[in-house]
Amino acid sequence: MKYIVVLGDGMADQPIPELGDKTPLEYAKTPMMDSLAQLGEIGMVHTIPDGMKPGSDTANLSVLGYNPRKYYSGRSPLEALSIGAPMKDTDIALRCNLVTLSEDEDTYEERTIIDHSSDEISTEDAAILLEAVKRELQTEQYQFYVGTSYRHLLIWDKGEVVDLVQPHDILGQKIGDKLPEDQDLREMMKKSYDILVNHPINVERRKKGLHPANSCWFWGAGTKPSLSSFEEKTGKSGAMISAVDLLKGIAVGASMKVITVEGANGGLHTNYEGKAEAAVKVLTEDGYDFVYVHVEAPDEMGHQGSVEKKVKAIENLDERVIRPIVQGMGDAGEDYRLLVLPDHPTPICIRTHTADNVPYLLYDSRKEEHHTYHYNEKEAAETGILKEEGHKLIDELFS
Incomplete structure (x- = not known):
């Protein structure tokens, strides 16, 4: 069994009038994520511990299974590792x-x-x-x-x-x-x-x-960070694919493999396909158990306040990262579990992060649930599922 996280940084948002009071995730054309949602589970997760600042540092530590209250010592020290x-x-x-x-x-x-x-x-x-x-x-x-x-x-x-x-x-x-x-x-x-x-x-x-x-x-x-080994902590060998030093630094601190993809730059025009190809390769050819694919573009477009570009970043994530990963794993005949989520919202209206809950999608290639879900904030909230402790969600991916 292989395990994958695809994280769309800052992908969650609030309803926007010019999108017909839909969020960018709700408005975007995301047929791949929607089809996986219909075969899996969606819900909401609280990634930022109460009282902590809503940043990609604390949130991504949570998604990787590291309780920020225990492991967080500041953002910049993690980047220093990278x-x-x-x-x-x-x-x-x-x-x-x-x-x-x-x-x-x-x-x-x-x-x-x-x-x-x-x-x-x-x-x-x-x-x-x-x-x-x-x-x-x-x-x-x-x-x-x-x-x-x-x-x-x-x-x-x-x-x-x-x-x-x-x-x-x-x-x-x-x-x-x-x-x-x-x-x-x-x-x-x-x-x-x-x-x-x-x-x-x-x-x-x-x-x-x-x-x-x-x-x-x-x-x-x-201050200087101290993370425990991801493999010792989870029993899974792990790899990180990201263009930004924060995520690479977390991976270095957690003794994960860091994969550099040529042309990946943390912007809207990044090498999406290269990230997907690297993810499939590290799992199916290099023998790793787990890969974390981080895409920065939705967050950057949220900071820029661009509705059109944030929608495009989400559609790129769906079509150019998630689809080829699913196809590649299927072609390789590998069973896998896939977790898709943002780390935090970056609402267009305020152009910065919030600590609000975010929607997650959990898919198992061996199962077919046959729901009528679409993957977005509204429908994920309507399921009534809320994971209060974000750093424990990865345990459900591995279970």
């Missing part, structure tokens, strides 16, 4: 986003955050910009590391876990009262703007109609 940034027990890791701020104001504090991802800047361009920042700002105390796209890292020697604002939570807002209280971090952010605003790469981005990556933004502080 990037390979060394961390001492006394180090603090912080996410360093390359963001877009407005440029017409007289002072840094008066500026507005326009885009948390700088139009999903390429890793190649971001690495050049971060190198410019490093030349001016890096010290023995503060070390910068390149990640993926707009997502980078700062390691703070003998630092502290300070309360920092997530940039995707304040899109369209002035940043003055959102900046770090720590003066060193605040000054580095201000200086990064001066370094980046007229960098040749940003001059070219403006000419192309793209948002400039004109400032660093620090958030997600945390």
Whole structure:
């Protein structure tokens, strides 16, 4: 028996008037997920423990079976594991986003955050910009590391876990009262703007109609993580397929195999088919028991506030990831159980995460339940099934 999780990051949402008061998941054409729902089980699951911030870090730990109350030490330390940034027990890791701020104001504090991802800047361009920042700002105390796209890292020697604002939570807002209280971090952010605003790469981005990556933004502080081995914990050998360092870092911490798919970039135009092909291969040819296929696109489109693109991301997940996985497993003659779900909602109306329950779909290739379900938030809630402890849902996948 093989086991698969396909996670559409931020896929859940709220009813949207322009979609006829349907959610993007309800509105999207998802014949593959709907057909699996009719042969399996759907319901709702609570992935974010009460009182914890709704992030992809806590939520994906839950889906993988790690209780965030026990294992969570901050988002950035998990990304450090993926990037390979060394961390001492006394180090603090912080996410360093390359963001877009407005440029017409007289002072840094008066500026507005326009885009948390700088139009999903390429890793190649971001690495050049971060190198410019490093030349001016890096010290023995503060070390910068390149990640993926707009997502980078700062390691703070003998630092502290300070309360920092997530940039995707304040899109369209002035940043003055959102900046770090720590003066060193605040000054580095201000200086990064001066370094980046007229960098040749940003001059070219403006000419192309793209948002400039004109400032660093620090958030997600945390201490060195300690995850138990996924295989020791579950008895299953596991692999992770994701374009983002957070998920890769969780996998490294859990001693899972990390599979890098060429062209997978965490955006709308990612290599969906490559992820599906890699998932089937690791199960049917490489002999692994479990694979976790993470697709970032629905979350990014939610942060962008694009209804059309979020619907498209969900349809891509259905047609270009789930369908070829199902077909590939069938062609290989393998019995398998498949769990499909978001980690958290990223509603278009607020462009950030919430801790609301999310719909899940659990399918077993050996069984045919013959329901009339469609896979979406409304019908999953109508079943009356609610899994209160998200980190235990994986036990049902394996049962």
